[in-house]
Amino acid sequence: MGMSTTNSGGGSRKRRSRRHQPISEINVTPFVDVMLVLLIVFMVTAPLLTVGVQVDLPKTEAGAVNAETQPITLTIDANGKVFIQETELTLDELTPRLKAISDTREKLETRIFIRGDSAATYDIVARVLGRVSASGFKKFTLSSLPPDS
Helix, strand or coil, X not given: CCCCCCCHHHHHHHHHHHHCCCCCCCCCHHHHHHHHHHHHHHHHHHHHXXXXXXXXXXXXXXXXXXXXXXXXXXXXXXXXXXXXXXXXXCHHHHHHHHHHHHHHCCCXXXXXXXXXXXXXXXXXXXXXXXXXXHCCCCEEEECCECCCC
């Protein structure tokens, strides 16, 4: 006799609209996974980014040196070969190369690290020190490892 006022179709629309609402939460699990993978990659590759010439440094009681500017690294391997950074050169080429470097940098502020293999002879290390001094550089450091405790 009378009309029914219940709206059965309207209730189902409300349920459907709730079901299709976007989720407002951010899923950070993939982001954390990527960050952990990058952390592992950097931890593995960081030790490989050191100077490329392998030498067996002697162990001494000297402390670490703090340097503000990028130093020049001279390396003397066990066979007596001399390298500036990773470039091999002879003793005769060492002084002109250092003088060319000193023309582009200020000699008084440039620090030279000398890394000598523990199997290298004293003769070649002394000759390299003499060439560095003759080139006008005043700050140079002999690199070594700390003693085993």
